[in-house]
Amino acid sequence: MITLSINKKTYNVDVDPETPLLWVLRDELGLVGTKYGCGLAQCGACTVHLNGEAVRSCVTKVSRAVGQEVVTIEGLSEKGDHPVQKAWLEIDVAQCGYCQTGQIMSAVVLLKANKNPTDADIDAAMAGNICRCGTYLRIRDAIKLAAQIERKEA
Amino acid sequence: MADLKTSITRRSFLRSSALAGGGLMISFSWLSAFKSPDTMAPELADWAELTGYVKITPDNIIKILNPNPEFGQNVMTSLPMIVAEELDADWKQVLVEMGPHDNVKLGPQFTGGSNSVRMYWKPLREAGAAARQMLIEAASQSWAVPAAEITTKAGILYHQKTGKQATYGSLATKASAIAIPKGMKLKDAKEFKVVKSSIKNVEGKKIVTGEPLFGLDYHVEGMLIAMIEHPPAFGMKLKSFDASEALKMPGIKDVFTQKLYEDGFEQGGFDTRTFNDLLVVVGSNTWQVMKARKKLKVEWEPAGEYKDIIAARGQKREVVVPAELESTEAQLKKMQEWSAKPAPQLRKDGEPEAAFKNAAQVIERTYNAPFLAHNCMEPMNFFAHVTDDKALVAGPLQAPGWSEPTLAKLLNLPADKIEIQMTRMGGGFGRRAYGQYLYEAALISKKVKAPIKLVYSREDDMTYGIYRPMYTATYRAALDANKKLIGFHVNGGGIPEHAIHANRFPAGTVDNYLAEGWAIPSNITIGAFRAPRSNFNAAAEQSFLDELAEAMGKDPIDLRLELLQKGKESPVGQNNDYDAERYAGVLKLVREKSGWGKAENKKYSRGVAAYFCHNSYAAHVVDIVMKNGQPYVERVFSAIDCGIVVNPDAAINMVQGAVVDGIGNAFYGGLTHKEGRAVQNNFHAYRIIRMNEAPKKIEVHFVQNDIDPTGLGEPPFPPVFGAVANALFKATGQRLYQQPYAPQLNKRRAF
CATH class of the missing domain: 3.30.365.10 (Aldehyde oxidase/xanthine dehydrogenase, molybdopterin binding domain)
Structure with missing residues (x-):
């Protein structure tokens, strides 16, 4: 039995410790906001926070998450009103929407370290997240808006 | 109540x-x-x-x-x-x-x-x-x-x-x-x-x-996960397997083979299958099934030649699927050979042979483009629960009504006992019009007598086929001594279809016009890909028109507008399937909005292209700068005529997305083969455009009118390719004839 702390809740799961965190979240715990895209840490759709750092859960063994704080999109905010989520809605970023939870999780980590990111900062931080619909320009705008919202709320 | x-x-x-x-x-x-x-x-x-x-x-x-x-x-x-x-x-x-x-x-x-x-x-x-x-x-x-x-x-x-x-x-x-x-x-x-x-x-x-919205998020209590081990190459099939190790893995319920279609099965027009003998692994969860697949010992063998029977649009035809294990170099060589052969004529106006014979100058260029994988972010998947008297299936599917009759036949159930639920799709781009993965899921559920969700890994998804075809086209223009365009000829082919729309621009604007098309059969399966055929034509034809304008000493927008003026006032031939005035309209709008020819835009290497497809008109001006020694599309101006725009901001989003998609595929998109095997099987090898490669600005303008609305998902996509190629020429001095463009540039220049 493996004990995990996810979104400030404790979960006990009976899985092979080698299982990627992604599949524990999706198949065992029903936290399906974290997406499967490639299984190789190439697309970023599966991004979650491990102790506040963005990790690709598709290549992160569940054993690595033991004793750590995991946050998924479901735990980012209680009412779906994290500044980054608000900005995503305001800019109406999504097309198909499949990659967007991963994009949001990456953007949140960027904004923690950098309160006022430039285009170049955003390009560097977000290059690991693929959006096949091509919403990159809106993601950039939404990150800048989220930074503004965070500054205002601070 | x-x-x-x-x-x-x-x-x-x-x-x-x-x-x-x-x-x-x-x-x-x-x-x-x-x-x-x-x-x-x-x-x-x-x-x-x-x-x-x-x-x-x-x-x-x-x-x-x-x-x-x-x-x-x-x-x-x-x-x-x-x-x-x-x-x-x-x-x-x-x-x-x-x-x-x-x-x-x-x-x-x-x-x-x-x-x-x-x-x-x-x-x-x-x-x-x-x-x-x-x-x-x-x-x-x-x-x-x-x-x-x-x-x-x-x-x-x-x-x-x-x-x-x-x-x-x-x-x-x-x-x-x-x-x-x-x-x-x-x-x-x-x-x-x-x-x-x-x-x-x-x-x-x-x-x-992150609420459950997509097919892959679908879950019911007691549901099993199924995956299919498919052959490593097009033209191969299952010979034998040993599942003893796999069956010992935790959570694994069953390993078995299942035929997709029985011999002689009449497929509908969208029932494309790549592999027919399915080696299925069923287990409790996705990771267990993925791991068990690696323990399978499988022998594959050449499938040989076989026949598909397609019954669609009231016609039944047999398609012979060849046996060859294809490689990209051989495919390119074969397309070159077929280009030189006499080809079926699609349209002829005037006397093109005479025009070319009497020409003072003939310009001839050949363009090639590779197979493209759709690469929807959500890989193919479907939920199915089939019992003796009914079926419930749920998942991402573009056209449930096209798949339902086939599903009914495969399950031997009346259509009214089949419920298809449509989940949100994590992308489609044409791929999800082909319901073979739904059929697979339903047949697996029927066999294991349980609710199952069929999941494709990214590798399964990318190597299955149903790609954008591989295309080639040779364009020829005849100019007289005054550099007037007197003849136009396009000969297009592909594996396994050609892309030529014979009645589209510039048909109708040139007195002597000839269009020909041919196709080479293949076992690599193909399907609609965002603006099918148009996505290649608008790269090839619009690149050619740019080169033609240069040879004629004309501005590339002026050349198109002059041709369209003729197309409007005295159209040549019959069945020209575009409105010359609306086509010209988007070119004029993009000229104005982009400040075409204005001194303040001198720092940009600019390319223009336009295209008509799916009843709508689109034109783009692409502005390239050099960034870290690489050509980078920094700005794009788009003009679109799709009639009434129902939801303007969402429409802008879609056009911006189409532009980014077009830039990405033009620069990087391509799937190659080696002895039947898809060489690229995941995103480490198949390059998709990323944030740092996306433009800073894509300015979208719609022609304002009250014409009933027409399509928008596809029309802005094709002309991006041509506009990118034309801007790359300005930036590098190199004309691009082979997609994707980025490796071609690297061949000549070390960036």
């Missing part, structure tokens, strides 16, 4: 309740996982049904069903907007819900060919107008006043003379008993309040909070 709610459980209520309007509430029992708390509550209300699309509660909540599958083109919002417009509903009162699959009640229900808004425009306006008229009739009866004196605004009915007013909700039950009227007068476009206004994605909140 009110008593029922308190005395029985919510689920049984939903399954059994007849609505006041006589219609049955669609069953939510299977899809309950897909409902968010804020859409749960209204399900308990008494919905009165007015037409198949509109349901209203006594407290004036208006539910509008979206009929069409959603894959990011935003139909969940834009189609209900059309209903709301004619209904005169206040959008704030509207609750949108995905409709059930019911082609009788909700129309054709397919997403493809940029058709959603175009094909639903009139039926949805009529549905909204009819529902409004039913409410007016109900008010007329209640108030004993003439219907003609009743007006509506934002979900409220008014009778001015008596001062009476009532909400739609208060009269909805009465209205639902009135026969649905036909032949309603529809609004003038100038009266639109909802349509033409920017309304946010109704599923935005669910998307940013």
Whole structure:
């Protein structure tokens, strides 16, 4: 039995410790906001926070998450009103929407370290997240808006 | 009805309740996982049904069903907007819900060919107008006043003379008993309040909070996971397997083979299969199945030549699928050889042979493009629960109605015993019009007698086929001594189809014109890919026109406009399938908005291209700068004519996305083969455009008119390729003839 702390809740799961965190979240715990895209840490759709750092859960063994704080999109905010989520809605970023939870999780980590990111900062931080619909320009705008919202709320 | 709610459980209520309007509430029992708390509550209300699309509660909540599958083109919002417009509903009162699959009640229900808004425009306006008229009739009866004196605004009915007013909700039950009227007068476009206004994605909140929306998120208690081990190469098939190790793995329930189609099975037009003998692994969860697959010991063998029987559009034909294990170099060589052969003629105007014989100058260029994988972010998957007498299937599918007859045949069930639920799709781009993965899921469920979800890994998805075909086209132009264009010839081919649209521009603008097309059979399967065929033509033809303009000493926009002027005033030949004036319109608009030829834009290497497809017109100006020694598309200006724009901001989003998609595929897109094997099998090898490669700005302008809306998902995509190639020429001095462009540039210059 493996004990995990996810979104400030404790979960006990009976899985092979080698299982990627992604599949524990999706198949065992029903936290399906974290997406499967490639299984190789190439697309970023599966991004979650491990102790506040963005990790690709598709290549992160569940054993690595033991004793750590995991946050998924479901735990980012209680009412779906994290500044980054608000900005995503305001800019109406999504097309198909499949990659967007991963994009949001990456953007949140960027904004923690950098309160006022430039285009170049955003390009560097977000290059690991693929959006096949091509919403990159809106993601950039939404990150800048989220930074503004965070500054205002601070 | 009110008593029922308190005395029985919510689920049984939903399954059994007849609505006041006589219609049955669609069953939510299977899809309950897909409902968010804020859409749960209204399900308990008494919905009165007015037409198949509109349901209203006594407290004036208006539910509008979206009929069409959603894959990011935003139909969940834009189609209900059309209903709301004619209904005169206040959008704030509207609750949108995905409709059930019911082609009788909700129309054709397919997403493809940029058709959603175009094909639903009139039926949805009529549905909204009819529902409004039913409410007016109900008010007329209640108030004993003439219907003609009743007006509506934002979900409220008014009778001015008596001062009476009532909400739609208060009269909805009465209205639902009135026969649905036909032949309603529809609004003038100038009266639109909802349509033409920017309304946010109704599923935005669910998307940013990670609610279960997609097929891969679908879950029912006790569901098993299935995956298919398919051959490593096109032209191969299963010979034998040893599953003893795999079956020892934890959670693994079964390993077996399953035929997709029995010998002689008549496939529908969208039933493309790549591999027929399925080696299936079924287990408790995805990771266990993925791990067990690695323990399979499988022998594959050449499939040899075989036949597909396709019965579509009232015709039955046999397609011989060749045996060869293909490689990209050999494919290119074969296309070159076929280009030199006499080819079937698609269209001929005037005397092109004579024009070329008498020409002072002939320009000839050949363009090639590779197979492209759709690479939807959500890999193919489907849920299926098949029992002896019925089937429930749920997942991402663009055209459920195209797959249903085949599914019925495969399962030997009547179509009315099959329920197809349409989940949101994590991308589609044409790939999900082909339902083979749904059939696989259903056959697996039938075999294991359990609910299962079939999951493709990224590698399964990318190497399965159903690609954008490989294309080639040779363009020739004949110029006289005055550099006037006197002849035009295109010879196009591909594996396994050509891309030529013989009646499109520049057909109709050149006196002597010849179009030819040919195809080389292959075992690599193909399918529609965002603007099929057009996506290659607009790269090749628009690159050629740019080079032609240079040879003629003309500005590339001027050359196109001169040709279109002739196409408008004295069109050559028959069946020219574009409107020369609207085509010219987008070129003029993009010229103006981009400041074409203006000194302040000198720092940019600029390329222009335009194209007509799916009934809409698009033109782009692409501006390239050098960034870290690499050509980078920094800005794009787009001009689009798709008639009325239903939801402007969402439409801009879609055009911006098409531009990014076009830049990405033009620079990097390509799938190659080695002895039948797809060389690229995941995103480490198949390059997709990323944030740092996306432009800083994509400015989108729509031609303002009140023409009934036409497609938008596809038309902006094709001309991006040509505009990129033409801008790259300005930036590097190199003409590009082979897609993708980035490796071609690197061949000549070390960036």
